[in-house]
Amino acid sequence: MHGRIQDTGELRIAPVASAAELDRFVRLPMRLNAADPNYIAPLMMERREALTPKTNPFFAHAEVQLWLAVRDGRDVGRISAQIDHLAPSDGGPRAGHFGLIAAEDDPTVFAALFATAEAWLTSRGCVRALGPFNLSINEEVGLLVDGFDTPPMVMMGHDPPYVAAHVEALGYRQIKDVHAYASRLSDDLPPMVRKMVDRGPPAGVRLRMLDMKRYDEEVRLLTDILNDAWSHNWGFTPTTEAETAQLAKSLKMVVDPRLAWYAEIDGEVAGFIVILPNVNEAIRDLKGKLLPFGWAKLLWRLKVQRLKTARVPLMGVRRKFSRMRRGQLLPFLLIDAARAQARALGYQTVELSWILDDNLPMRSILEAAGSSIYKTYRIYEKTLG
Structure with a gap:
């Protein structure tokens, strides 16, 4: 995984390039959601394996980059961009994916993260961005938009209510909804x-x-x-x-x-x-x-x-x-x-x-x-x- 640092005033978007940075990437949502009684922290061991090329075969057919948003030495956001070479073409322009989005309730942070991910995808020939996929469509998919009052089940995501509004403010539109039935x-x-x-x-x-x-x-x-x-x-x-x-x-x-x-x-x-x-x-x-x-x-x-x-x-x-x-x-x-x-x-x-x-x-x-x-x-x- 490689990329270049983008500076946005006091905000710095840095590519994840080391095991220590990957740990920070994994831990960030735990701090952001600490006050949410329905948030469940994933096992660090499992998340490290899922985001490491040596232990996740998804990387064999995909390009992946992770970034952290850092402000004044404090992690305030994260995002991934990925291109799955096995993903089907629907006959439209080439699409890349984003995922693993988590950030403080700050439009500046979301804007910087998505601008960085979009630039990475564009530089690799993608003209559409779809997501969130964490990392594959066969893993965790979608952003929670309804059902915040209960904890997520195994291998399902949980997001704060403010995330969807920030994503939509950046020009993203709904393409599909997926449901969980009880x-x-x-x-x-x-x-x-x-x-x-x-x-x-x-x-x-x-x-x-x-x-x-x-x-x-x-x-x-x-x-x-x-x-x-x-x-x-x-x-x-x-x-x-x-x-x-x-x-x-x-x-x-x-x-x-x-x-x-x-x-x-x-x-x-x-x-x-x-x-x-x-x-x-x-x-x-x-x-x-x-x-x-x-x-x-x-x-x-x-x-x-x-x-x-x-x-x-x-x-x-x-x-x-x-x-x-x-x-x-x-x-x-x-x-x-x-x-x-x-x-x-x-x-x-x-x-x-x-x-x-x-x-x-x-x-x-x-x-x-x-x-x-x-x-x-x-x-x-x-x-x-």
């Missing part, structure tokens, strides 16, 4: 859906849990279905083999095979659902640190105390099956099977996210299954130059 497990499925799933799987359809003895193969199956099922979604970028391996490694610590279900049609794996324990619930008071006692607290809360909340980050059905009746039943059967296990394990609330605003088939499935929107994240676009 489902209370104490509520049964709506009667029509309950009647349908109680009939059981149709002939040739089989549901099964994830097989930990074949874990790596199971994750490869999952990403293969994901790449197929989501291939026509807006902004879809396929998951690479290296990213699949990284996903397998990162999920293994927290995935519970009782909460990961596959559906087969005539012996072929056709769909899946994964519910992840909401690790944010377990790390809420750790302030990003696992040492000296954080590991013990985390493991105790995950294994002994048990969590009450969870998230569905991944669900999909192969496209060739989604057009037939048996395939159209799979999301409801998978949701019901996973919900039943989650309820038996003591979970109370499950989030299903993120869901594109115009993904009407998936929204219809979730709403028919009794879920409702409780957070909205916005993706912005701006024409550069």
